[in-house]
Structure formats: structure tokens, C-alpha cells
Amino acid sequence: MAISVDTPAESRDLCEKAGYTFTFLSDANLDAIRRYDLVHAGQGIGGHDIARPAEFLIDTKGTVRWRMLTENYWVRARPSQILEAAKALE
Amino acid sequence: MKKINWPLWLGFAITIFAFLSYPLLFVKWETTRDFPWINLPLFMLALVLLFIGLRRAFAPGRRLVSKIVAPMIATVCVLVVAMFIFVAFIASRWLPASTGAPQVNQKAPEFTLPDTNNKPVSLTELLTRPINNQPPKGVLLVYYRGYW
Numbered sequence: 001m002a003i004s005v006d007t008p009a010e011s012r013d014l015c016e017k018a019g020y021t022f023t024f025l026s027d028a029n030l031d032a033i034r035r036y037d038l039v040h041a042g043q044g045i046g047g048h049d050i051a052r053p054a055e056f057l058i059d060t061k062g063t064v065r066w067r068m069l070t071e072n073y074w075v076r077a078r079p080s081q082i083l084e085a086a087k088a089l090e
Numbered sequence: 091m092k093k094i095n096w097p098l099w100l101g102f103a104i105t106i107f108a109f110l111s112y113p114l115l116f117v118k119w120e121t122t123r124d125f126p127w128i129n130l131p132l133f134m135l136a137l138v139l140l141f142i143g144l145r146r147a148f149a150p151g152r153r154l155v156s157k158i159v160a161p162m163i164a165t166v167c168v169l170v171v172a173m174f175i176f177v178a179f180i181a182s183r184w185l186p187a188s189t190g191a192p193q194v195n196q197k198a199p200e201f202t203l204p205d206t207n208n209k210p211v212s213l214t215e216l217l218t219r220p221i222n223n224q225p226p227k228g229v230l231l232v233y234y235r236g237y238w
Contacts, residue, residue: 001218004236025203025211032201037190038233042158052185056231058198060217067158067194072182074126
């Protein structure tokens, strides 16, 4: 599932355009983004705070099993890396 | 007859293509997204052509207007290349350290946020709600910059 500061309506537009069927959550107040220490201050349009890119794989007990905090936002986790990490889940 | 300075204009066209093709095209494949493997050689080719074009513009017999236009075009192109390199290799690395982000083997902090239908959804719910009548094996949490 995906989290950003976009509103539910903006995320719905994105899902419709891109055909995404997984869950998109809207964190306009940076509630979860702050709790995960991922605030990228002043990077949004008009100087709004946004999330830096990050991926976490969480097991059913709620424990982080794998994560990626990129050092360059042009570089994101690849599906192959995530599938490899997901093999360890049960 | 007036001869067109084709290396100059081709260099200009390739510069613009190399700049725009990253966000519009090459961002779609992970290899060309993570590193601009195609855009950088295109910029190199464009700069070589621009250099040839500049030499042509200042060759004997060229009109004054080509001596004015060619350096202007070349300057614009160099600025475009510089901007691309700045965004790709410098500005994109300006990220917070996020030292407080949950580590592997730590508990993922709980949250409840509205989904695209404005319905509140919690992390616990996502970790327990069955998918196709099967219990989930976990959740992949993707934080992204959004379109603001």
C-alpha cells in the first residue's frame, strides 16, 4: 500500500489513471510520515512538507522485515528486490 | 544561397530531447530511471554537435547573424545540460537522514489514515484483512513524494 500527502481525491485520480488496485492512504497532515521520520521539509509545491521516498515490508506481527531508504529519490526499490524480501515472509 | 548550420540545430534538438525524454519516457524502466544511461550519452553527442556548429558559425564567409545566434543556442544548451546534471546527481540526493525511521526487526508504528474513499484504514487492519479469502502474509508500505 502507498502513502503520500496527496488528498484521497488526488490518489483516486492516480489509481484510475494508472490502474492501481492496492490501497492508497492520504497523509495530508504528515501523521504517519512524521511517526516514521520521513518528513522532507519544504519540498512540495508552495513549500509544503512531503514524504521522502521509503519502502518497508511488514510481517503480520507488525515487525519490519525489510526496508529501503533511498539516498537519491530518482532511485527506488525495484519489484525484484521486494519479491526477494517477501520470500522470507510467512 | 544561405546554408543552414545543421550541426548547431541538430545539437539543440538533441539537447531538448535528452532533457524531456527522461521524465516522459526513460523514467518508465527501472534501469534507465535509476541512472540516465541514455540521456547522458545524448547530451554528450549534442555538445559535440554544438561545438562543431559553433566552429562553423565563426568560419569565414558566415553572416554576422549566425555569429550571434550560434553562441546563444550553445549557451542555452549548456545551461539545460547543467540543470539536468544538477537535478539528477545533486538535488535528488538532498534527502533527510531519517535516523528515527523504524529499523529491520523493530515494530512498525501504527497509524490510521483515510483511503481513496475517505474511509479510515489502519495498519493493523491491512495486516489482518483477508485478500481473496486468504490471510495476508504482510504489507508493503510505500511512502512516496506525491504530486502535492
